[in-house]
Amino acid sequence: MLFLLAAGLTLVFGIMDMINLAHGSLYMLGAFLASTFVALTGSFTAGVLLAIPATALLGMLLEVSVLRTLYQRDHLSQVLATFALILILNEAVRLVWGSDAALPMPAALSGPVQLFPGLRYPAYRLLIIAVGLVIALGLYLLVAKTRIGMLVRAGAANREMALAMGVNIRLLFTLVFGVGAALCAVAGALLGPLFAVQVGMGENILILAFVVIVIGGIGSIRGALVGAILVGMVDTIGRAFLPIFFGLVFQPRVASAAGPAIASVAIYLLMAVILYFRPTGLFPARG
Amino acid sequence: MKKSIALAVLLSILPLALQAADGLFYVSFASRVMIYAIAATSLNLALGYGGMISFGHAAFVGTGAYVAGICIAEGVTSAWIGWPAAIAVSALASLVIGAVCLRTRGVYFIMITLAFAQMMYYLVNSMKAYGGDEGLSLPQRASDLGNEVAFYYVVLLLLLGTVYLLKRLSESRFGRVIVAIRENEARVEALGLPVFRYQLACFVIAGAVAGLAGALLASHGKYVNPNVLHWAQSGTLMIMVILGGVGRLWGGVIGAAVLLGLEHLIAEHPVAWLDALVPNYQQHANLGVGAVLLAIVLFAPQGIAGLFAGKRHAQA
Amino acid sequence: MINRTTLTTLFLAAAVAANGAHAADKLKIGFISTLSGPSAALGVDIRDAFLLAVKTNGGKLGGLPAEVLIGDDQFKPDVGRQLADKYVKLDKVNFLTGMVFSNIMLASVPVAFESKVIYVSPNAAPSPLAGAQCNPYFFVASWPNDAYHEAAGQHATNKGYKSAYLIAPNYQAGKDSLAGFKRFYKGQVVAEVYTQLGQLDYSAELAQVRAAKPAALYIFLPGGMGINFIKQFVASGMSQDIPLIVPGFGSDQDIIRPVGDAMLGLFDTAHWAIDLDNPANKKFVAAFEKEYKRLPSVFAAQGWDTAMLIDSAVRGVGGKVENVEAVRKAMKSAKFDSVRGAFKFNRNQYPIQNYYLRVVAKDAKGRLINKSIGTIFKDHGDAYVQDCKMN
Numbered sequence: 001m002l003f004l005l006a007a008g009l010t011l012v013f014g015i016m017d018m019i020n021l022a023h024g025s026l027y028m029l030g031a032f033l034a035s036t037f038v039a040l041t042g043s044f045t046a047g048v049l050l051a052i053p054a055t056a057l058l059g060m061l062l063e064v065s066v067l068r069t070l071y072q073r074d075h076l077s078q079v080l081a082t083f084a085l086i087l088i089l090n091e092a093v094r095l096v097w098g099s100d101a102a103l104p105m106p107a108a109l110s111g112p113v114q115l116f117p118g119l120r121y122p123a124y125r126l127l128i129i130a131v132g133l134v135i136a137l138g139l140y141l142l143v144a145k146t147r148i149g150m151l152v153r154a155g156a157a158n159r160e161m162a163l164a165m166g167v168n169i170r171l172l173f174t175l176v177f178g179v180g181a182a183l184c185a186v187a188g189a190l191l192g193p194l195f196a197v198q199v200g201m202g203e204n205i206l207i208l209a210f211v212v213i214v215i216g217g218i219g220s221i222r223g224a225l226v227g228a229i230l231v232g233m234v235d236t237i238g239r240a241f242l243p244i245f246f247g248l249v250f251q252p253r254v255a256s257a258a259g260p261a262i263a264s265v266a267i268y269l270l271m272a273v274i275l276y277f278r279p280t281g282l283f284p285a286r287g
Numbered sequence: 288m289k290k291s292i293a294l295a296v297l298l299s300i301l302p303l304a305l306q307a308a309d310g311l312f313y314v315s316f317a318s319r320v321m322i323y324a325i326a327a328t329s330l331n332l333a334l335g336y337g338g339m340i341s342f343g344h345a346a347f348v349g350t351g352a353y354v355a356g357i358c359i360a361e362g363v364t365s366a367w368i369g370w371p372a373a374i375a376v377s378a379l380a381s382l383v384i385g386a387v388c389l390r391t392r393g394v395y396f397i398m399i400t401l402a403f404a405q406m407m408y409y410l411v412n413s414m415k416a417y418g419g420d421e422g423l424s425l426p427q428r429a430s431d432l433g434n435e436v437a438f439y440y441v442v443l444l445l446l447l448g449t450v451y452l453l454k455r456l457s458e459s460r461f462g463r464v465i466v467a468i469r470e471n472e473a474r475v476e477a478l479g480l481p482v483f484r485y486q487l488a489c490f491v492i493a494g495a496v497a498g499l500a501g502a503l504l505a506s507h508g509k510y511v512n513p514n515v516l517h518w519a520q521s522g523t524l525m526i527m528v529i530l531g532g533v534g535r536l537w538g539g540v541i542g543a544a545v546l547l548g549l550e551h552l553i554a555e556h557p558v559a560w561l562d563a564l565v566p567n568y569q570q571h572a573n574l575g576v577g578a579v580l581l582a583i584v585l586f587a588p589q590g591i592a593g594l595f596a597g598k599r600h601a602q603a
Numbered sequence: 604m605i606n607r608t609t610l611t612t613l614f615l616a617a618a619v620a621a622n623g624a625h626a627a628d629k630l631k632i633g634f635i636s637t638l639s640g641p642s643a644a645l646g647v648d649i650r651d652a653f654l655l656a657v658k659t660n661g662g663k664l665g666g667l668p669a670e671v672l673i674g675d676d677q678f679k680p681d682v683g684r685q686l687a688d689k690y691v692k693l694d695k696v697n698f699l700t701g702m703v704f705s706n707i708m709l710a711s712v713p714v715a716f717e718s719k720v721i722y723v724s725p726n727a728a729p730s731p732l733a734g735a736q737c738n739p740y741f742f743v744a745s746w747p748n749d750a751y752h753e754a755a756g757q758h759a760t761n762k763g764y765k766s767a768y769l770i771a772p773n774y775q776a777g778k779d780s781l782a783g784f785k786r787f788y789k790g791q792v793v794a795e796v797y798t799q800l801g802q803l804d805y806s807a808e809l810a811q812v813r814a815a816k817p818a819a820l821y822i823f824l825p826g827g828m829g830i831n832f833i834k835q836f837v838a839s840g841m842s843q844d845i846p847l848i849v850p851g852f853g854s855d856q857d858i859i860r861p862v863g864d865a866m867l868g869l870f871d872t873a874h875w876a877i878d879l880d881n882p883a884n885k886k887f888v889a890a891f892e893k894e895y896k897r898l899p900s901v902f903a904a905q906g907w908d909t910a911m912l913i914d915s916a917v918r919g920v921g922g923k924v925e926n927v928e929a930v931r932k933a934m935k936s937a938k939f940d941s942v943r944g945a946f947k948f949n950r951n952q953y954p955i956q957n958y959y960l961r962v963v964a965k966d967a968k969g970r971l972i973n974k975s976i977g978t979i980f981k982d983h984g985d986a987y988v989q990d991c992k993m994n
Contacts, residue, residue, distance in 0.1 A: 019394055069585060075393060076340050080529055081584040083522050087577030095574075124838060125806075195803045195831070198641055203519070207405065214398045236807060265409050268402040275391060275399060312693040420774055420800055421706040422680050424713050508688075510710065512681040 003132055003228035004187040005205060006212040007139060008180030010224045011152070013213065016173050018067065019075055021082035023209065024202025025089040026181045030055040030188030031197045032097050048189040052182050059181025060174050067177070068170075086203070094199050128190055135186065139221055152176060211271050217281030226282060234266050291537075295447060302439045314435045315507070320547045321439075321446045322503045327527040327539030328449050329496035334525065335534035336457060337489045338469030340397050342521045343384065343404035347494040349411065349516030351377045351501025356511035357417060359425045366429035370502045377498020378491050380407075385490035389483060401518050408516040422512030429506045442503055446540070449496055454536055456492070465489050466534075526580055532590030541591050546576070630667040630917060630924065633690030634701040635683055635711065638675040641803070641827020644857035645703045645902050646675075649725045652887075652906030653701070655894055656914075664910065665917020667924070676702065678801065680710035687711035691718050697924045698723060698913055703902070704825075705729040705748065705776040706800070716740050719927050721934070725909040726902060728953060729775045730782075734987030737951040740927075742934055744909040746874045747953045747985035748776050749783030751850035752823065754872035754958040754979040756787035759819055759848060761979075766791045768817035768845075770808060772828060773797035780823035780850065786986065793817045798824075803831045809839050821848045829853045830861050837865045846870075851973065854963055856900035859971045866971065869963045874954075875904045875943040876961050876975035883940035898972065904942050915939035951991040955984045 009023050033054050038047030066085070070078050143149035151172060154161070163169050188201075195201070212231050216223025274282065302314045326348050333339045351373035358369035388399045417423045432438040456462045464485050468475050476482050505511045514520065523546075531542025553575070583590060634653065636646030650673065657669050672694060676683035683702060690696045691714050699715045702708040705727040715722045721740045728743040759767060767790055771777035781795055793815050796808060812820060824832050829849070836842050842865070851873025859866055877888055877898065887907050891899040899907075912934065917924060919933025937948050949955050958980040961973040 013394070019397070066581070066585075075397070076334070076338075076533075077584050077588065079340060079397065080525060081581055083525070084577040084580035084584065087573045088581065091574035091577070194835075199639070207401065207518070210398055211402065214395060218394070265406045268406050271402055272387065272399065275395060276387075312689075315692070420680070422684075422710050424710065508684070509713075510681070510684055512684075512710065514679060514681050 002187075002205070002208055002212055002232055003225050004135060004183040005209040006216065006224040006228050007136075007221050008183040009209050010213040010216065010218055010220060011176050012180050014218050014220070016071055016176070018071055019078045019082065020067070021079060021206065022062070022085040022089060023180070023184065024204075024206030025086050026055060026059050026184040026202075027188040027205060028093060028199070028202040029058060029089070030181075030185030031192040031201065032093055032188075033185070034189035034192055035197055036097075048186070051189045052185045055185035055188075056178040056182040059184075060178040063174050063177040068173075071173075090199050090202075124193065128194075131186065131190060135183070136225055143221055148175075208267070211267055214281060215271050215274050217283040220281070220283040223281055223283035230270065231267055234270055291450075294537075298443055299440075302436045306436055311435050314439050316547075316551065318435070318439045318442045318507055319504075320544050321442045321540075322500055322507060323524075323527065323547060324540040324543040325442075325446050325449050325503070326497055326500035327524050327531065327543045328446075328453055329493045329500065329539070330524045331528045331531075331533070331535075331539040332453055332456070332496070333490055333493035334528055335532075335538060336462065336469070337465045337486065337493075339389075339486065339490060341388075341400040341490070342397055342518050342525075343388075343400035343402075343407075344493070344497055344524055345518065345520035346384075346404040346407040346516050347377045347381055347497035348501040348504070348520070348524075349407065349511075349513070350380050351498030352505040352511045352515050353411060353417070353423075353501075354498070355429065355502035356423050356425055356505040359427065359429060359505070360417065360423060364427060364429060364431070366432070366506070369429050370499060373498045373502035374495050375498075377501065378495035381491045381494025381497075382487070385487050385494070389486050389490065401521075404516060404518050404521060408513055408518075411516055412513045418511070420513060422510055422514075425505065425509040425511070428509060429502070432506065438507070442507075445499065445503070449499075450536065450540065452496075457536070461485070461488070526576070528590075529580065529583060529588075530590055533588070535590065538590055545591065549576075628667065630664055630669040630698075631694060631696040632664075632669060632671045632913070633674070633687070633694065633696035633699045634671050635674045635676050635686045635690070635699070635707075636701040637678050637703045637707070637826075638673075640678045641801075641830070642678060642703070642825065644860075645726070645826050645852075645900075646701070648857065648900050648902040649701060649703065649906035649909075651895055652891060652899060652903035653725070653910045655890060656907045656910030658894075659890060660910075660914060664914040665919075665922060667917060667922050672696065673701075676707050676711075678704070678707070680707045683707040683711040684714065687714040691715055691720050696720065700725060700909055700913075702727055704774075705779075706774045709775060712738075712741065721927065721930065723909050723913060723934075725905045727776065730779045730985075730987050731775070733951050733953050733985050734990035735992075737991035737993050739931060739952075739993060741952060742912070742948070743953045744912050745905040745954075746956065746958075747987075748779040749786070749985060750874065750958060750980075750983065751852070751872050752780040752783030752821075753787045753983070753986075754960070755821060755848050755850055756784040757979050758870065758872060758960055759784075759821065760787060760789045762819075764790055764819040764846070766793045766818045768793050768812055768815055768820045769795045769822075770812075770820070770832075771797060771823040772800040772802070774800050776825075777823060783986075784821055790818070798828075800828075802828060805832050805835050809835060809841065812845070813839070813841060817845065819846050819848060822853065823850055825852055826857070829858050833858065833862050833866070837862075851875075851961060852901050854961075855902070855973060856898050857902070859963070860897075864971070866963045867965075871961050871963070871973060872958055872979060873901050873961055873973070874956050874958050875901050876959055877972050878966075878975055879942070879944060881940075881942070881944050884942040884944075887942045898970065908939075908941050908943070908946075911939045911941070912937065949984045949988050951985075951988045951993060953985050953988070955982055957981050958983055 005023065005027055009020065012018060012020050012023070030051055034047050034051035037050040038044055041047055041050070070081055143152055208231060212227035213224055215230060216227030301317060305311070305314045330344045333341055333344070354373040354376045355369045358372060363369060384403045388396055388403065391399055412420055427433065428438065432441060464475065464480060468482055468485060472482060501515065504515065527542030527546050528539055529542070530545055531540065532538035634650060636650055637643055638646045638650065654671065657664060657671060663669055672690060674686040674690070676686060687699060690699060698721050700723045702711065702724070703726045708724065708727040709729060712722050716738050719740060721742065723742045723744055726745050728745055728747050730748060732738060732741055733747055767788060769781045769784060769792060771780045777797060785792060796811070798808060822829070822832060836847065847869060849869065849871045851871045854866060854869050854871045887904065888899060891903060915938050916930050916934035919936065919938065920926060920929045924930055935948055935952065937946055943956060945956065947955050957978055959975045960977040960979050961975050963971060964974045966972045
């Protein structure tokens, strides 16, 4: 799921050279929209599927109206403007939906699935993994094998050249942004039942997404995938095993505090180390 | 210069007037605004003049706050020890962090400063001995500055000192080099100047002053809490700088005053017609803040100070 | 430009002065609680019950018209503290109340104590303030933090569970909870895990529980944390193998609403149940349901009792709330009808009361409630009172 967000983010940044802090807000919008649609249609699948184009549409609207003016500006202005957008979107969601929304897990998937004798894994999480893989494959095919994908890669590698070659950059940008927003919607809608759907949910995951794309290399989808997997693993392994490891040496309260703390820090350490050796990430799209 | 002196005089008599009007709460509030002004001004140095977009500045404020707070909690209550200690530790932290971060550029710099800020945040959060998530309540202010008016004057003095420091720095050779690096780094490098060292020095000075602001904050509220280090706080400081005027002498001060003042006004004085338009609008104050910020970025990038500066060329 | 800001501040100061000292013919109460975020349901319940109590009394408490200033601490200790600062120093409230979580409360109440403003806690009651740090301006209208957990530990002992796995968030109340459980549980504690406050993803912890295979699992995860844990616990399938025990608020209405039928048969412990048979409780439950169209949780019961306690104290001093010492005495005598039945204060101003065993079941109308099925403790105090030096 982190990959979905990171992929959208890296595309936007790689191609449009724009830092979009409001990306997390699109994720939040996706989750809230999904909760509304699920409530309206009574079906989880329908709700999620409806939320995707809705969020994409909102994202593109945002791009056309506000974000377009920021492409030419310096990074600081982009950071500030999108930060302002976060504030605005957070409050707007609060006005429309309230502080949180309910997104119940579909009953069919609430139970566990017997993977091996003795190993039961929540069915819903299997679904998330499956969806993630399918989308990753789809994105790869789109970017590597289609004409549009080629345009995207060209734009990421060298925008001026692509422009000179006559590519309709404006439309391309809007579409890319729309795709990014759609990816956010999928992530938001799918993660909603697992975590709370609430205002501000975008910020926490946004930092992680940024860490992922910095590690993976700006503009590269493959980098986003590798980065997301690395970050996810470090985070989970850290949270699951470090406390046990510390528990052997320290008292429970110290171990329980130190373990997660160091696990959270571990991700940033990973990023710092990778940046030190590869200042532009593992798979930079630009040379 | 005349405007600055007029302002200084006004600020000096303010607490006496407030005290006479039984407005001690507002004296305390004014102190708080000035402390944030110091922090915002320090960020202005790094961000406005130096062009270093650091999302980790709150970490230095927080470091100063915790050092000062821990000193008091451990019984070392003199401000003459606690505050310089806070400045020193923050300077050290910014030296180390700056040395690593300044090797990167652009978005990588932003991300890595953010990462360090988060690391400090989690580190402090896990320090259960000093409150952890609950924060640390302090028994008193440094050097027993419990008297609101006395504390106010101390902060005022330090604020004026900070602004004066910024003024001298920006007009000095050092300042001009920093601004030049922000404008065109390659050219400065070609001129043979050690870019890295200049930037690092600027970063450290900013970090040290931020530490002072943190120490003052800890004494003011008699409370330190990991939230001071959160990256959202860095964002708030940035908003103050942009609002007030990036790269302008009084930018940090104006930004802090306007932002905190507006926040307080909105919470305290309900406006009836606004409430009819948007019920419970006071709870959604951030919407207004966001909108104003967006407007400034899009239409008035020079901030409030820029609007009033008119035709004067403010940035070298 | 800058002059304008200064002028505005001066103007405000004048406005403040114009308001003058407030007259003592009105009661001002500062109510700070967690009204947003995943655990908002708790603060909202307390607030709703508190306001309903005031309304039922004709907008008055103790005979004085009551103005309740409401603030949202957003689950952040520093926000709570800033609000407390404002209410105490600017609005000059007579009472401060409302907070749900111990960490926010511990950060905020020093402000009240310094200015000799009484804080009445409708929920959080951590052990430090029960023992060595007991404070004359601190009254608890709910129950000592450890109490529910002590009762749960006793229940686990009564049921003969040989091993137990414990989980709580890493803050003062979390510490208190597991300490309380262990005080009365005589079996073997397999593990004691502290999670991050506000954590919503328990996959790592659940994996560890699965590996440990305990006879029972005891969790203290209030609000949104509990909702997510129970959902994930049921999703993992372990709910079929390992009995889950929770303290009463871990299975009350705010959790029943989002989780639903998966909670049937869950045992919990509390000082109050919706079906307690006394006139005050019957009146409260009926009024709450009528006004808000939902069943009250234990938090609502506490909020109601808090308002009634303040009412009794103000009545006891005949409305003369400026004499804080007199108000304290009146409050300590606790002459009011609590919805939980008998109520009296211990030396440290924490309550002495009964604790019941409850089970999640359906009531006559088919709704999920916590039915009381037995008494675990009678007239139970707390373990820290001997450290308190107050008389």
